[in-house]
Amino acid sequence: MRASINLGNPILANQDPSTGEPRGVSVDLARALAERLDVELELVVFDAAGKSVQAVADQKADIGFFAIDPVRGRDIAFTPAYVHIEGAYLVAEASPLRENGEVDRPGTRVVVGKGSAYDLYLTRELKHAELVRAPTSPAVVDTFLEQGMDVAAGVKQQLEADAQRAGGLRLLPGRFMVIQQAMGLPKARGETAARFLSAFVEEMKASGFVADALERHGIQGASVAPAA
Known part of the structure; x- marks a missing residue:
């Protein structure tokens, strides 16, 4: 599973200063999803949101982490928000x-x-x-x-x-x-995949996973989105 990671938003992801590896809430969610699907995870890293969005829209990545926006929604199916920024x-x-x-x-x-x-x-x-x-x-x-x-x-x-x-x-x-930050996947993957991803996000919010990730990474000024 290829996950598009945007390092341009430090609330969601940044680089570990000691290893240079991506880390953050979006990375944690990507890993949790890969474990749920029992597949290997490949992080496709970008320095800007527009590039990260385009990778998913072009199906060069399977999932991504984006602010919900109608322009992006032409090609990407969004989950409910998991974080507000x-x-x-x-x-x-x-x-x-x-x-x-x-x-x-x-x-x-x-x-x-x-x-x-x-x-x-x-x-x-x-x-x-x-x-x-x-x-x-x-x-x-x-x-x-x-x-x-x-x-x-x-x-x-x-x-x-x-x-x-x-x-x-x-x-x-x-x-x-207020930015509604969500997960997304190419609309071409179909409604079943979109429903599965939405259910995954709701579970991660309800279980406390997202809140724990925000706290673990020391993120201030972002809040867990309410249940859809």
């Missing part, structure tokens, strides 16, 4: 912006990771601000700084870490969206 805005300390509702104004340039859930959502929702796409979500803040942009958008925890690293930055209070 907050999306936030980051600005310079000197920025006049103080609230999330002030971002969508003419002349405001917002950096997002290309193909990320934030890119897809803000493409639909922003009517006046301009979107600028960084190659990956982890590159958003560096792009924001290098190009002198107005706002960086992404995973709240990633932005917090980048703000501490760079200095002179602050998050706008609250959140502009």
Whole structure:
């Protein structure tokens, strides 16, 4: 079983600093599913959500871990969400912006990771601000700084870490969206496979597996999604 793993979202997966191997909630779920099916697991690792999505849509991977989005849903069958993640805005300390509702104004340039859930959502929702796409979500803040942009958008925890690293930055209070993170598989695999995967996710939530994985990996700011 080939599992598409996105290292661009540190809440779900990252690299072990000592071994370089992928680890995280999504990796744990992939291993649990492989054990349930009694098959070997191959992790297909990407640095951006868009690439991870495309691998499953093209059937170069059997399952993946994505934010639920109608654009992605053309080719991918999603399970119910297993984790909810907050999306936030980051600005310079000197920025006049103080609230999330002030971002969508003419002349405001917002950096997002290309193909990320934030890119897809803000493409639909922003009517006046301009979107600028960084190659990956982890590159958003560096792009924001290098190009002198107005706002960086992404995973709240990633932005917090980048703000501490760079200095002179602050998050706008609250959140502009909640990401529903789910598992997915190619729609071509059929409804039976999709129902099986959905039932697996619900079981992993109900059993405490997802909550334990979040705690084990020290993840803050994400919560187990309620039962579907």
